[in-house]
Amino acid sequence: MTPKGSPAQKTAVELLQLYKAKELSPVEVVSDAIARIRSLNPYVNAYCHVDEDGALEQAKASEDRWFRGEPLGQIDGVPCSIKDLVLVRGMPTRKGSLTTPSDAPQDVDAPVTAHLREAGGIILGKTTTCEFGWKGVTDSPLTGITRNPWNLEMTPGGSSGGAAAAAALNLGVLHVGSDAGGSIRIPCAFTGTFGIKPSFGYVPQWPTSAMGTLSHLGPMTRTVSDSALMMSVIGRGDVHDFYCSEPRSRDWTATLDLGVKGLRIAYSPTLGYAEVDPDVQALTAKCARVLEENGATVDIVDPGFADPTNDFETLWYSGAANAIFKLSPEARGELDEGLLRVAELGRRIDILDYLRAVDRRIELAEQMVEFHSRWDLLLTPTLPITAFPVGSNVPANWPSDNWVTWSPYCHPFNMTQQPAASIPFGFASDGLPVGVQLVGPKFRDDLVYRGAQAISDAFAATFPTDQAVLAGA
Template sequence: MTAIASLSAAELGPLYASRELSPVEVAKDALARIERFEPQVNAFVVRDDKVPLAMAEAAQARWLKGEALGPLDGVPVTIKDNLGVAGWPMRRGSAVASDAPFAADSPAVARLREAGCVFLGKTSMPEYGWKGVGDSPLSGITRNPWDIATGPGGSSSGAAVAAALNLGCIHLGTDGAGSVRIPAAFTGVFGLKPSYGRVPAWPISVMGFLAHLGPLTRTVRDAALAMNAIGRPDERDMTAMTGMPPDFTDGLEAGVRGLRIAWSPRLGVDVPVDPEIAALTHSAALAFRELGASVEEVDPGFDDPIDTLMTLWSAGAALALRSAGPEARAQMDPGLVAVAEAGERIDGATYVDVLLNRRNALALHMAQFHARFDLLLTPTLPLPAFSVGRNTPADGAYGEDWTRWTPFTYPFNITQAPAASVPCGLTSAGLPAGLQIVGPYGSDSLVLQAAAALEALRPFPRVDAPIETI
């Protein structure tokens, strides 16, 4: 039989049903590989093997009785450390946060528990998810399995690493400025930022309407299966959609024939793009012509909304640190503290103007753009993964501000539209590149459909164990 380490969530259910494989076998395999790889990649902040083994045993009993809860029963998953899991701490990457067990599951976690998933552990993130790289005062440095001298990006750092190594099939992440798509691109996995509100959140993120919650997976179908579960409504989030989600696997292989697709190699931003990333993403964009879509090179035509982002982002950081005094702040990431202090200086009228008017103006602009184009393609990032322990590359090409090398991701947090990062090849150094697919608000199924079409034409590269190049 195919090695457990290569199986997807979609493949596990039929194997459980035929009794060729059991949830306990799968859980033990995943836990053994976590134990083996964790010293190299440092992707987990909470591990308690008794919990996943007990959940796997319960799932196995249901399958044996013919009473499985659904296609995800017994599927191993991980959860980012800013999402609540009853009985496990939620420290958000902060060494000064309480390590007391959290009282309740967050909505997406609750939906996965109801689906019978097996919780392998909680994954690492930078402190309060404030930056796009994978180190924190709590857990140290998380490393990229494609080359452990490089970082996996962030803030869903450990989730992306676990997805790349198939340490579980579904990995919950959050995305406030690219935090699912950035690490997905750096680690060669599929990452989806759904339309805002499609996946309920609680506790509500301090980043408010910027913050989306979505899956990182090795396959597009696994992400669709995850969305079927986590996209269900929850009354604890007053900003979330209240209707039941569609079946995101329905029509997943329908293709893109006849779609009008825009390709923007720089999104109109004056930013250096690595030549290999440019070539790989351009080739992937043109591949949609092979699939029957029209592809036109065109920029959406908006100015870089970095000021809008940073007004909301720094105010959110200020809220996160509101109760942290000087002693606590001295133990926190200095960059986070600086951003929070900038947020404390923002006046209320400015914040509300950005929240209501400037955000809406960009969303309207993109809605009008999508009246002409069904989808927009861009590189997810302008560069491959760079050295660990840094917020920006050492060559100084992007300065010292991490948002300067992520200009293609955060505009679509502001508009709240669905966006995904799809693996589209490797550089000569063996590092992944990601193509970003953006759709109009509410078109999550179409984004998944386009990603699945590209995956079928150009299967994603895989890494089976951490690579050490030093």
């Protein structure tokens, strides 16, 4: 078990205070993180690439700056990781695929990576993803299976499963994930960590995702306050992303402690159509009571839209087809069979069916704008289930082989581009974590953060330790 005084137990906020007081060095913190990755990564497969020498070199430079009292930025000396769909200068971007080159380190950072560096963040390496981020669990032909720290026989979810496992086990502090249909929120719910899919347009994304405007980049952390700090760094405009090019910045930590008193919160156990595990529903109902006890007005209200899964699949499968059929026939033969099947379905979609799905996406977004004229936040379960065994895209005896069907609470809000966060809120009877989801109006991520902080303050979730992973090894 990790000693409470060790660097691995510190949040980013705490580390920065200790650096300022010269009571801890970035070199000590990064060295500890590297040692933990060496020890624990073989069990969970969270990282697919670690730059030990580069991270230590960055840490020494950070230590020198703190010694002079001249930190580079808001997160100087804090260890970070980047999901392996995102460019990092000097590291390969393999995307979980045998079709990508292993000997081609990038010569440029993605904007989100550059923003972390500019603020003094130390890039430890790249975290695992399923191939091209195509599904809700994390395994790939290239990197194999990534496992859940709470039970190594279970999936951590995906596609940002490596980042979630790293966050849960303190293998770094701030982690970049991506979410085109739940890929931040799913693994955060399965691993007892915090993740937010920010409003589309807040965090720049370049190169553009194959999933287009469904895809969001965002923070994955152990605490809400660390996430808000990280969002203050990465939530800036960049000329590379024309959706997000306006220069701007915001301190997302400033309103964290305003609480939920006076907020109007709709609690929807099923969105009107989902089936949910009784343990998950009971914990989400408990969360609704916690919000009410803290001064919010909470009512059971469904948002009023029909299940948009078919429209989401039309949009998503089309994106997959556009990405995959750029590859040669020989390269396509090396792909995950499930991804190839989805891409083939996408290739067969008629253009008029695609445009009708776009129209219904707009209608859904308009419905949610109207809904949020009456309700500040929407509370739901993040997922209707807890983590299931690795090696499958769906739980045992699930009525469909489509992973989207077991994440009905996530993808609607990729279609509407709203901020949505998964907050850890206890454990089901199987001992696995449960997450609750807060959804806010587009560009009101501050409300989501306020609600998430209030939930975390009222119910301090317990995070994994070395013991949790070794017990299942």
